[in-house]
Amino acid sequence: MLTMKEIVREGHPALREVAKEVDLPLSAENKQILSDMLQFVKNSQDPELSEKYDLRPGVGVAAPQLGLNKRMLAVHFEDLKGQLYSDGYINPKIISHSVEQTYISTGEGCLSVDREVPGIVPRHKRITVKATTLSGEEVTLRLKGYAAVVFQHEIDHLNGIMFYDHINEENPLSPPQNATPCD
Numbered sequence: 808m809l810t811m812k813e814i815v816r817e818g819h820p821a822l823r824e825v826a827k828e829v830d831l832p833l834s835a836e837n838k839q840i841l842s843d844m845l846q847f848v849k850n851s852q853d854p855e856l857s858e859k860y861d862l863r864p865g866v867g868v869a870a871p872q873l874g875l876n877k878r879m880l881a882v883h884f885e886d887l888k889g890q891l892y893s894d895g896y897i898n899p900k901i902i903s904h905s906v907e908q909t910y911i912s913t914g915e916g917c918l919s920v921d922r923e924v925p926g927i928v929p930r931h932k933r934i935t936v937k938a939t940t941l942s943g944e945e946v947t948l949r950l951k952g953y954a955a956v957v958f959q960h961e962i963d964h965l966n967g968i969m970f971y972d973h974i975n976e977e978n979p980l981s982p983p984q985n986a987t988p989c990d
């Protein structure tokens with residue numbers, strides 16, 4: 808099983824690379840990796856397992872965080888309306904997004920960042936994502952608010968972008984124009 812030992816931290820080159828598309832259909836190896844990633848995210852939110860294996864809770868993980876140059880990510884979270892998002896996604900692509908922005912009022916964190924980085928992270932309020940799921944299904948996701956934020960955080964990892972790259976250096980805590988908090 809994956810633990811925090813496998814999560815690379817800031818400074819590791821994998822976090823600043825643009826990850827390569829993954830061949831489809833998934834090889835057995837890539838299917839196993841993505842399945843392990845999804846299980847890791849679920850385990851990180853399990854009170855017993857997260858304590859037993861010292862897992863930091865996370866709503867998602869991207870393959871570059873395991874040092875893997877692959878466009879794969881896994882998420883497991885409920886949005887603020889209780890809708891569950893729990894799957895692995897391959898070669899996700901944001902095909903459109905709103906002009907309006909959103910943000911989490913308390914900022915963001917990252918399993919690959921062992922420090923607090925205060926600041927508002929402006930994100931697109933709505934995004935449309937095309938991807939292939941762990942089970943091989945091609946899907947189009949229309950996401951808004953918190954779900955849109957999570958997917959943008961993870962897809963950023965596939966492009967070598969960290970959440971704090973988006974924080975306004977002059978006024979880190981000031982909400983951006985044309986933006987409303989998603990929480």
Ligand SMILES: OCN(O)CCCc1ccccc1
Nearest residue numbers: 865867915916917918957960
């Ligand atoms: O990349 C996964 N990650 O580091 C875990 C946390 C992800 C996260 C996503 C959106 C807002 C806050 C935190």
Ligand code: NI
Nearest residue numbers: 916917918919
């Ligand atoms: Ni992250």
